[in-house]
Amino acid sequence: MQQRAWYVWGDGRQFGPYDLEAFRKLLREKRIAPSQLVRPADSERWSEMRSLRSILLPEEQVLLSDGFASEAALERRGGLPAHAIAALIAAILLLLLLLLFLLLFTLKNGGGAGSSDALGRNGDGSDAVTSRDEADATAQAPSGVPGPGDARSQGDSSESNPAQTEEQASNSLPELEMQEVDLTISTLTPTPTPPTPPVVPVEIPLPEAPTAPRGGGGGGNSDEVVEGRMAREGAQSGDVQITLIWNNYNDLDLHVECPNGHFINYMETQCGCGGHLDVDMNAGGSTSNQPIENIFWPVGGAPSGTYKVGVHHYANRGGHDPTSFTVRIVSGGRTITKAGTITAGQQKSVHTFTR
Numbered sequence: 349m350q351q352r353a354w355y356v357w358g359d360g361r362q363f364g365p366y367d368l369e370a371f372r373k374l375l376r377e378k379r380i381a382p383s384q385l386v387r388p389a390d391s392e393r394w395s396e397m398r399s400l401r402s403i404l405l406p407e408e409q410v411l412l413s414d415g416f417a418s419e420a421a422l423e424r425r426g427g428l429p430a431h432a433i434a435a436l437i438a439a440i441l442l443l444l445l446l447l448l449f450l451l452l453f454t455l456k457n458g459g460g461a462g463s464s465d466a467l468g469r470n471g472d473g474s475d476a477v478t479s480r481d482e483a484d485a486t487a488q489a490p491s492g493v494p495g496p497g498d499a500r501s502q503g504d505s506s507e508s509n510p511a512q513t514e515e516q517a518s519n520s521l522p523e524l525e526m527q528e529v530d531l532t533i534s535t536l537t538p539t540p541t542p543p544t545p546p547v548v549p550v551e552i553p554l555p556e557a558p559t560a561p562r563g564g565g566g567g568g569n570s571d572e573v574v575e576g577r578m579a580r581e582g583a584q585s586g587d588v589q590i591t592l593i594w595n596n597y598n599d600l601d602l603h604v605e606c607p608n609g610h611f612i613n614y615m616e617t618q619c620g621c622g623g624h625l626d627v628d629m630n631a632g633g634s635t636s637n638q639p640i641e642n643i644f645w646p647v648g649g650a651p652s653g654t655y656k657v658g659v660h661h662y663a664n665r666g667g668h669d670p671t672s673f674t675v676r677i678v679s680g681g682r683t684i685t686k687a688g689t690i691t692a693g694q695q696k697s698v699h700t701f702t703r
Contacts, residue, residue: 600690607651
């Protein structure tokens with residue numbers, strides 16, 4: 349065989365390449381059939397293995413000729429193709445089924461004939477036995493008791509008079525009395541349901557709302573609440589007093605723009621006009637859910653002009669938003685109360701007044 353690689357076609361795809369030793373090993377292991385397609389690696393033309401005898405070694409040709417049961421070898425050895433063997437097996441099975449059917453048919457018909465013969469013989473024999481039994485029964489039967497012969501004679505007489513036989517049979521049947529069954533369905537009278545007693549509503553008195561709600565974000569607008577928180581934190585008052593209250597832990601800031609244009613807030617707690625932020629809560633120091641912030645001008649220290657009041661929601665410290673707040677402004681003996689809501693990051697203008 350030439351010193352080159354080979355491909356083998358099988359199961360719808362090609363295998364290889366195989367060198368010379370591997371190809372010879374496939375031949376020796378009889379894994380390449382004579383009709384199997386092979387091709388060299390340097391060619392696209394497929395050929396049957398049996399056509400390569402001219403390039404095979406003598407021992408390889410022997411393997412190719414004698415190592416496989418090819419169609420020609422089967423014919424030489426007197427073998428049959430697979431389809432012929434299958435047809436032969438089917439024919440044998442059919443023949444066996446036919447023989448079994450014939451055997452069953454023969455047994456059935458022969459048994460019936462034998463039974464009828466036996467019945468005929470038995471009929472002849474029974475006559476003789478019956479005559480002997482009748483004689484014995486007649487001799488031994490007491491008077492007044494009919495013997496077998498009497499029964500036979502009665503049977504004969506019944507056969508001779510069928511009308512009488514039918515009448516006796518009809519008389520012997522028990523009389524069946526038809527009983528009428530009352531199928532009337534009685535009307536069921538429903539049991540009256542007792543009336544349901546009326547439901548009497550019970551009025552439950554609601555508790556009075558506290559003067560200063562706790563931690564819910566609602567601002568109280570009562571002077572008593574404001575005064576109570578001012579006294580608690582030591583807030584001061586004067587000619588002008590601006591106070592902010594709310595009811596959670598959020599950080600709200602009070603802002604006031606003074607008549608001179610300066611601001612008072614948590615970054616600038618004092619102004620040259622005399623104003624002062626003296627209470628600032630929930631800004632990182634002491635916290636409360638009833639906080640207060642307060643800006644005031646002492647007596648005789650508040651300048652004339654326009655004051656602008658605002659609220660800034662600096663940070664949410666865990667309280668509910670929007671947060672309700674109340675601002676109370678006291679100036680010149682008058683008190684003004686403003687309420688609103690605000691969320692984190694918002695800044696709102698609350699009120700502007702002039703004194």
